[in-house]
Amino acid sequence: xxxxxxxVLTRAGADLQDKIATRGVxxxxxxxxxxxxxxxxxxxxxxxxxxxxxxxxxxxQGLADTGQGQHTLSLLVDNTxxxxxxxxxxxxxxxxxxxxxxxxxQVSSASNPDYLPPxxxxxxIEMSLDLHVVTxxxxxxxxxxxxGLVYATKADLAAHADSFKGFALSGRHEPYxxxxxxxxxxxxxxxxxxxxxxxxxxxxxxxxxxxxxxxxPDGAARTQLLWSVDDPEHPGWWRRRxxxxxxxxxxxxxxxxxxxxxxxxxxxTPPPGMLAVNTGASVSRTSWPDxxxxxxxxxxxxxxxxxxxxxxxxxxxxxxxxxxGATSFRLPRLRDYLRxxxxxxxxxxxxxxxxxxxxxxxxxxxxxxxxxxDHHNDNNQLAKADNAGSRRLNSTTTGAQDIIxxxxxxxxxxxxxxxxxxxxKSINWLPCIQAASLPVxxxxxxMLELAGEVAGKVTLADVEATRGLGFSAVxxxxxxxxxxxxxxxxxxxxxxxTGNWYDAANSRxxxxxxxxxxxxxxxxxxxxxxxxxxxxIVTVHKNGDAHKINFNRAVTSNVxxxxxxxxxxxNGTTDYIEIYAIVEGSGNKLIPATSSVTFFQGVRx
Numbered sequence: 001x002x003x004x005x006x007x008v009l010t011r012a013g014a015d016l017q018d019k020i021a022t023r024g025v026x027x028x029x030x031x032x033x034x035x036x037x038x039x040x041x042x043x044x045x046x047x048x049x050x051x052x053x054x055x056x057x058x059x060x061q062g063l064a065d066t067g068q069g070q071h072t073l074s075l076l077v078d079n080t081x082x083x084x085x086x087x088x089x090x091x092x093x094x095x096x097x098x099x100x101x102x103x104x105x106q107v108s109s110a111s112n113p114d115y116l117p118p119x120x121x122x123x124x125i126e127m128s129l130d131l132h133v134v135t136x137x138x139x140x141x142x143x144x145x146x147x148g149l150v151y152a153t154k155a156d157l158a159a160h161a162d163s164f165k166g167f168a169l170s171g172r173h174e175p176y177x178x179x180x181x182x183x184x185x186x187x188x189x190x191x192x193x194x195x196x197x198x199x200x201x202x203x204x205x206x207x208x209x210x211x212x213x214x215x216x217p218d219g220a221a222r223t224q225l226l227w228s229v230d231d232p233e234h235p236g237w238w239r240r241r242x243x244x245x246x247x248x249x250x251x252x253x254x255x256x257x258x259x260x261x262x263x264x265x266x267x268x269t270p271p272p273g274m275l276a277v278n279t280g281a282s283v284s285r286t287s288w289p290d291x292x293x294x295x296x297x298x299x300x301x302x303x304x305x306x307x308x309x310x311x312x313x314x315x316x317x318x319x320x321x322x323x324x325g326a327t328s329f330r331l332p333r334l335r336d337y338l339r340x341x342x343x344x345x346x347x348x349x350x351x352x353x354x355x356x357x358x359x360x361x362x363x364x365x366x367x368x369x370x371x372x373x374d375h376h377n378d379n380n381q382l383a384k385a386d387n388a389g390s391r392r393l394n395s396t397t398t399g400a401q402d403i404i405x406x407x408x409x410x411x412x413x414x415x416x417x418x419x420x421x422x423x424x425k426s427i428n429w430l431p432c433i434q435a436a437s438l439p440v441x442x443x444x445x446x447m448l449e450l451a452g453e454v455a456g457k458v459t460l461a462d463v464e465a466t467r468g469l470g471f472s473a474v475x476x477x478x479x480x481x482x483x484x485x486x487x488x489x490x491x492x493x494x495x496x497x498t499g500n501w502y503d504a505a506n507s508r509x510x511x512x513x514x515x516x517x518x519x520x521x522x523x524x525x526x527x528x529x530x531x532x533x534x535x536x537i538v539t540v541h542k543n544g545d546a547h548k549i550n551f552n553r554a555v556t557s558n559v560x561x562x563x564x565x566x567x568x569x570x571n572g573t574t575d576y577i578e579i580y581a582i583v584e585g586s587g588n589k590l591i592p593a594t595s596s597v598t599f600f601q602g603v604r605x
Contacts, residue, residue, distance in 0.1 A: 002088035002089070002110035002112060002113050002114040003110055003111050003112045004091050004108040004109070004110050004111075005108065005109075005110075005111050006108060007091075007093065007106040007107065007108045007131065007132070007133060007134070008045045008046060008106060008107055008108065009046070009105070009106055009134055010045070010046050010047070010048055010049070010103070010104050010105060010106065010107060011046050011047060012049060012097065012100070012103040012104060012105070013095070013103065013104070013105040013106055013134075014046075015097075016095060016097050016103065016105065017134075017136050017137075017138075019097070019098065019099075020136065020137065020138045021136070021137050023098075024139065025098050026138070026140040026141070026142060027095060027135055027138040027140065027141045027142070028095060028096040028141075028142045028143065029060060029063065029073060029093065029094070029095050029096075029105070029133070029141075029142070029143040030060075030094045030095060030096055030102050030143075031057055031058060031059060031060060031094050032057075032058040032060065032073065032075050032091065032092065032093050032094065032131065033051055033054050033055075033056065033057050033058060033091070033092045033094065034054070034055055034056045034058065034077070034086075034088055034090070034091055034116070035051035035052060035053045035054040035055050035056075035086075035089065035090040035091075035092070036053050036055055036086040036087045036088070036089050036090070036113075037051055037052020037053035037054075037089060037090050038052065038089060039052065039089075039090070039109050045107050045109070048092075048104055048107055049103070049104055050092075050104055051090050051092045051104070051107070052090060053090075054092070055086045056077075056082065056086075056116070058075045058076070058077065058129075059075075059076075060073055060074070060075065060143045061074045061075060061076055062074035062143075063141070063142070063143040065141070066132065069134060069135055069136050069137070070132050070133065070134060070135060071132075071133055071135045071141055072130050072131065072132055072133075073093065073130070073131045073133055073143065074128065074129075074130055075128070075129040075130070075131065076126070076127070076128055076129070077116070077125065077126075077127050077128075077129050078124075078125055078126040078127070079116055079117060079118060079119050079123075079124065079125045079126075080119055080124075080126075081119055082116065082117075082118050082119045083118055083119070084118055085115060085116055085117040085118040086115075086116055087113045087114070087115055087116075088110055088113055088114045088115070088116055089109065089110050089113045090107065090108070090109055090110070091107065091108045091109075091110070091131075092104050092105075092106070092107045092108075093105050093106040093107075093131060093133055105133070106133055106134065167188065172190075173188060173189060173190040173210065174189060174190065175189065175190045175191070175192075175195075176189035176190065176191050176196065176211065177191075177192075177195040177196060178195075178196060178197065179196070179197045179198055180196050180197065180198045180199060180211060180224065180226075181197075181198045181246055183211070183213045183222075183224070184213075184215065184219065184222075185213065185215060186213065186214060186215050187211075187212070187213050188210060188211070188212045188213075189210065189211050190208070190209075190210055191208070191209050191210065191211045191226070192206070192207070192208055192209075193205055193206060193207045193208075193209070194206060196211075198246070199226065199249075200226060200237045200249035201249070203226070203228070203231065203237070204231055207228060207229070207230055207231040208228075208229040208230055209226055209227055209228045209229050209231075209236075210226070210227045210229070211224060211225070211226045211227075212224065212225045212226075212227075220241070220244065221240075221241060221242060222240065222241040223238065223239070223240045223241070224238065224239050224240075224241075224246075225237070225238050225252065226238070226249070227252075235251075235252060236251070236252035237249040237250060237251060237252060238250055238252050257434040258434065259290045259291055259293075259294045259434050259435065259436065260291070260294040260298065260433065260434060261433070261434040262277065262334075262431060262432065262433050262434075263431075263432060263434075264429040264430065264431055264432070265429060265430040265431075265432050266429050266430075267430060268430060269430075270430065270432040271432065273434065273435060273436040274432040274433060274434055274435055275288070275291070275331060275432060275433055275435045276430055276431065276432055277331050277332050277333065277334050277431050277432065277433050278333065278334055278335055278430060278431050279331075279333060280307070280311060280317055280330055280331055280332065280333030281330070281331050282323055282324075282328050282329070282330045282331075283328065283329065283330075283331060284327060284328055285323070285327055285328060285329055286327065288435045288436065290435065290436050291433065291434075291435040291436070292329055295320040295329055298320065299349065299350075300318065300319040300320055300332075300349065300350040301319065301320045301321070301322060301329075302319045302320070302321055302322070303321060303322055304321045304322060304323055304324070304325075304330065306319075306321070307319060307320075307321035307330055308321075310352065311333060314352045314354070315333075315335045315336055316332075316333055316334055316335045316336040316352060317332055317333040317352070318332055318334075318349070318350035318351065318352060319332060319350045320332060331433065332350075332433075334431045337423075337424075337426075339353075355421050355422045355423070356422070357422055466499060466511075466513045466515075466604055467515075467604055467605070468603065468604065469498045469499035469501075469513075469603070469604050470496075470498060470499065470517075470601065470602050470603030470604060471494060471495075471496060471497040471498070471499065471501060471502040471509065471601065471602055472494070472495040472496055472497075472599060472600075472601045473491035473492070473493060473494050473495065473497075473502055473504060473507070473599065473600045473601070474491055474493050474495060474595030474596075474598065474599045474600075475490070475491060475492075475493070475591065475592075475593050475594065475595055475598040475599070476492055476493040476593055476595070477490075477492070477593050478590060478591060478592055478593050479590070479591040480588050480589070480590050480591075481581075481583075481588065481589055481591075482588055482589075483529070483583050483584065483585045483586050483587060483588070483589060484582065484583070484584060484585075485582065486539070486580050486581075486582050487580060487581055487582070488507065488541075488578055488579070488580050489507070489521075489523055489538075489579045489580065489581050489591065489598075489600075490507045491504070491507045491579070491598075491599065491600040492504050492505075492507065493595070495595075499511055499513070499604070501602075502602075507578060507579070507600070508576050508577070508578050509576060509577040509578075509600070509602045510575070510576035510577070511570055511572060511602075511604065512572050512573070513572045513604065514570065514571050514572030514573075515569075515570065515572070515604050515605065516567055516568070516569050516570075516604075516605045517567070517568050517569075517570055517577075517602050517603065517604050517605065518565070518566075518567055518568075518602065518603050518605055519540050519548075519564075519565070519566045519567075519568050519577055519601070519602050520563070520564075520565050520599075520600075520601045520602070521538055521540060521563070521564050521579040521599070521600045521601070522538075522561060522562070522563040522564075522597060522598060522599055523536065523538045523561065523562055523563075523579070523581050523591060523598050524560070524561040524591065524592065524594060524597040524598050525560055525561075525583060525589050525590060525591055525592075526590050526591075526592050528587075528588070528589065528590045529585060529586065529587035529588060529589060530560060530583070530585060530589070531585060533553055533584075534553065534560070534583060534584045534585040535551045535552065535553045535582075535583070535584045536551060536552055536553075536560045536561070536562045536581065536582075536583050537549060537550075537551040537562070537581065537582040537583075538550055538551070538562040538563070538564045538579065538580075538581050539564070539579070539580045539581070539582075540564055540566045540568065540577060540579065541577065541578045541579065541580050542568060542570075542575065542576070542577055543574070543575055543576060544578075546580070547566060547568060547577075548564055548565075548566035548568075549564065550562055550563065550564035550565075560583075561597055562581075567605070577602065579600050
């Protein structure tokens with residue numbers, strides 16, 4: 001690099017210094033420049049307003065106050081994009097004059113010029129250059145710095161080497177092993193559960209993840225996030241450090257309550273992520289997978305029949321049920337007081353106990369004789385100690401005398417309170433169970449509910465793929481039914497069922513794809529008990545109600561047939577189709593087992 005011995009303040013630069021001193025303007029450096037101009041003997045550098053032969057403009061990368069009226073300008077000299085090489089003979093620093101615009105502020109001539117080769121050759125040049133420039137009495141010194149062209153020197157990198165940890169030059173994160181409590185810098189490391197200490201206790205062995213540490217300016221307060229890579233049960237955890245100690249890890253976004261925790265809510269609506277357990281509601285396994293998983297491992301999962309039997313006999317049920325066995329499960333029903341389980345005492349977890357009253361005696365004073373009432377006595381006797389049975393309570397024994405007629409106040413504690421249960425004073429709040437370990441804001445719960453609603457539903461592609469699917473079912477046996485009575489017609493034999501939607505056992509068509517379906521049914525009765533003008537009415541029933549009807553009247557006492565065709569919209573879940581018929585007249589009517597004339601068909605349009 002050429003040796004520039006010192007910078008000389010030009011006259012324009014001196015004039016700018018005067019303006020700074022008298023008018024308080026800001027000294028703003030705009031750029032530097034290199035040239036190959038030769039300063040001939042007798043040249044006064046203070047008179048220069050430009051370099052003799054400028055070849056390369058240098059953007060400013062940094063500005064630092066070094067004190068005593070000087071600042072340091074940081075420059076980078078390189079030959080990137082340089083078309084023609086040149087000798088480094090002169091250097092200039094430019095500044096902004098409020099009246100003249102950009103001026104040549106200071107200049108220097110190299111005592112030992114060097115050559116800067118063009119780009120594309122064998123030599124690539126890249127070197128930093130610090131210039132000590134005079135700023136004098138300027139109270140405000142700035143520089144125009146193009147951040148897109150700022151380079152970091154090796155010293156810069158070393159000075160900031162520990163500011164951001166975990167980011168490798170390979171584009172991947174560096175691994176961290178050791179104590180997570182000991183991380184003191186802003187960082188994002190790759191970690192493995194097997195090689196770190198103080199990870200979340202519920203992070204399984206072998207699980208990979210990323211730990212991010214964020215540090216407050218004081219260096220003491222910190223927050224850590226640990227994101228799981230290959231543990232689908234735990235998306236992540238967080239914790240914070242305060243007062244010199246790390247807190248416990250918590251599931252990211254969660255309330256901190258484990259799934260299955262029960263608490264009381266002073267309101268009518270459960271908080272997001274919780275479900276009320278005072279009604280024994282049936283809920284979706286898909287909507288609440290974490291709670292369903294908890295129920296299966298709780299030891300308190302019984303069948304739906306067992307749950308309903310308990311619910312019929314007692315006001316509270318302490319167990320979950322398996323629901324419909326496929327898509328739902330039932331919550332416990334908590335309407336009474338809780339008590340600690342005591343398996344040795346016959347009170348296992350989830351077991352029910354009705355109310356009870358401890359055995360006792362009354363010792364009323366009647367006249368001058370003490371009487372005792374023992375409620376364990378088979379005769380419910382109120383008796384003198386020396387004459388058992390002489391006084392009875394509500395007894396029909398001949399000669400007995402009822403001496404207690406009503407519950408009355410003792411004159412001190414107020415009117416006795418009577419109810420159908422024994423209970424302490426109480427306030428009714430809503431019992432709720434933590435049902436989700438995911439973030440429990442209302443939006444998440446809505447998404448869980450949506451997931452439950454769409455579970456098992458088909459996609460649009462599935463819908464398109466099912467066009468043209470259908471079935472055909474026929475009679476395989478005779479069917480007798482009474483006149484003037486709407487009777488379901490059976491079609492027990494399937495000829496084909498490409499959608500697997502027809503239930504032959506119940507003669508019911510129930511597709512699982514929503515859409516418009518063409519339904520065709522034909523019924524033929526023989527001449528038994530049929531007279532002229534008797535009508536055969538055939539009906540397409542949707543969900544148990546008549547939807548489309550057609551009829552035909554017999555001309556003479558003969559065989560009669562009726563066909564009905566209908567386009568029906570079905571929802572793909574609960575909607576179903578059945579065929580019914582009514583025949584006027586008297587006596588029983590007969591449908592023969594003729595598959596060609598009595599049939600039930602459907603196809604998706």
